Amino acid sequence: MTQEQILKALSNVQEPDLGKDIVTLNMVKDTEINDNNVSFTVVLTTPACPLKDLIRNACVNAVQILVNKEAKVTVNFTSNTSSNRQDTQAVLPKVKNIIAVVSGKGGVGKSTVSANLALALAQGGAQVGLMDADIYGPSVPIMFGVRGERPMMMQIEGNDKGVIVPLEKYGIKLMSIGLLVDEKNAVVWRGPMASSAIRQFVTDVYWDELDYLIIDMPPGTGDIHLTLMQTVPVTGVVVVTTPQDVALADAKKGIAMFGQAQIKVPIIGLVENMSYFTPAELPNNKYYIFGKEGGKKLAEEYDIPLLGQIPLVQSIREGGDNGEPIMASNDEITKKAFEEFAGAAARSIAMRNANLEVTKVIEIVEG
Numbered sequence: 001m002t003q004e005q006i007l008k009a010l011s012n013v014q015e016p017d018l019g020k021d022i023v024t025l026n027m028v029k030d031t032e033i034n035d036n037n038v039s040f041t042v043v044l045t046t047p048a049c050p051l052k053d054l055i056r057n058a059c060v061n062a063v064q065i066l067v068n069k070e071a072k073v074t075v076n077f078t079s080n081t082s083s084n085r086q087d088t089q090a091v092l093p094k095v096k097n098i099i100a101v102v103s104g105k106g107g108v109g110k111s112t113v114s115a116n117l118a119l120a121l122a123q124g125g126a127q128v129g130l131m132d133a134d135i136y137g138p139s140v141p142i143m144f145g146v147r148g149e150r151p152m153m154m155q156i157e158g159n160d161k162g163v164i165v166p167l168e169k170y171g172i173k174l175m176s177i178g179l180l181v182d183e184k185n186a187v188v189w190r191g192p193m194a195s196s197a198i199r200q201f202v203t204d205v206y207w208d209e210l211d212y213l214i215i216d217m218p219p220g221t222g223d224i225h226l227t228l229m230q231t232v233p234v235t236g237v238v239v240v241t242t243p244q245d246v247a248l249a250d251a252k253k254g255i256a257m258f259g260q261a262q263i264k265v266p267i268i269g270l271v272e273n274m275s276y277f278t279p280a281e282l283p284n285n286k287y288y289i290f291g292k293e294g295g296k297k298l299a300e301e302y303d304i305p306l307l308g309q310i311p312l313v314q315s316i317r318e319g320g321d322n323g324e325p326i327m328a329s330n331d332e333i334t335k336k337a338f339e340e341f342a343g344a345a346a347r348s349i350a351m352r353n354a355n356l357e358v359t360k361v362i363e364i365v366e367g
């Protein structure tokens with residue numbers, strides 16, 4: 001067997017999401033051949049890639065069918081999370097992907113989804129940060145059991161004001177606007193005051209190197225959302241909804257806002273939360289108490305990916321209230337829904353990076 005033969009065979013293996021073969025995409029590295037043994041490394045676009053087994057099998061088959069049916073093939077995986085930023089001098093320069101989690105309506109589980117998405121991506125091997133920018137109802141301090149903690153300041157080169165160091169918990173970095181301002185005061189902030197607080201918040205926290213920064217946004221579609229998108233280059237948004245009509249109507253407003261010609265931030269996908277109720281003692285029973293598949297239908301109508309359907313489970317609520325989000329627990333059954341959702345989100349982000357325009361802050365021309 002020769003290196004050329006192996007690469008030629010592997011050029012028949014498609015990266016299913018990116019629609020090109022793994023050799024053209026430069027994903028094959030470190031090929032080693034020893035008699036009948038061949039090993040190589042496939043560099044994925046995200047460590048949380050749920051397609052590893054599929055790609056591994058396709059590689060093994062390609063080598064055995066096209067080169068040598070006796071070959072013993074070892075496929076190793078590594079990853080270099082893709083990014084679509086070219087503005088590395090700008091704000092948050094070492095953050096590869098900035099994902100805003102939004103909802104049209106309050107209370108649909110946006111914070112729960114943000115926190116567990118961040119944890120699931122980190123458990124897949126990515127470096128992840130969670131920024132709670134929900135100025136009117138920051139939930140991260142309670143969800144992560146860090147209420148009352150005061151973040152440290154640090155001096156870094158090129159910034160004489162000092163920067164805020166995120167906390168670290170359950171393998172992710174996190175910061176909440178609720179840890180920096182008095183929650184009672186923030187509620188009454190409106191307009192420019194809220195906008196300037198959010199601008200300062202996103203630029204003053206030192207996230208350093210991250211594959212994904214998940215931003216838990218305030219509910220609705222308002223000035224704060226615009227300010228954020230004018231301040232940081234948002235890779236894309238994840239929209240959270242529940243299946244009821246009232247929530248879906250508001251989710252549509254969110255989708256419409258981000259899709260507007262002047263804004264045009266890509267929608268990574270939609271996640272339907274509280275899709276059905278499952279009692280702990282009967283995990284296979286599903287009760288569609290908020291209606292069936294409203295989020296799924298909405299995703300189809302707007303032609304955006306449905307990233308997941310998360311059940312309504314008592315332990316998800318308890319985890320949020322007790323400072324241990326479900327992805328930090330050992331409730332394997334419930335975690336599965338979030339793991340699948342995070343895998344789908346990571347795939348969709350990689351596709352966005354491969355296929356769409358460069359990520360940049362938006363400029364809105366007033367008037």
Ligand SMILES: Nc1ncnc2c1ncn2[C@@H]1O[C@H](COP(=O)(O)OP(=O)(O)OP(=O)(O)O)[C@@H](O)[C@H]1O
Pocket residue numbers: 103105106107108109110111112113134137139219273274310311312313314316317318320321
């Ligand atoms: N899938 C779920 N199963 C059970 N409880 C859930 C689920 N998702 C969210 N919850 C609970 O619902 C409540 C609201 O969730 P969360 O705070 O995440 O919503 P939100 O959309 O961020 O709210 P807000 O608009 O106030 O920011 C919380 O008590 C949370 O634990």
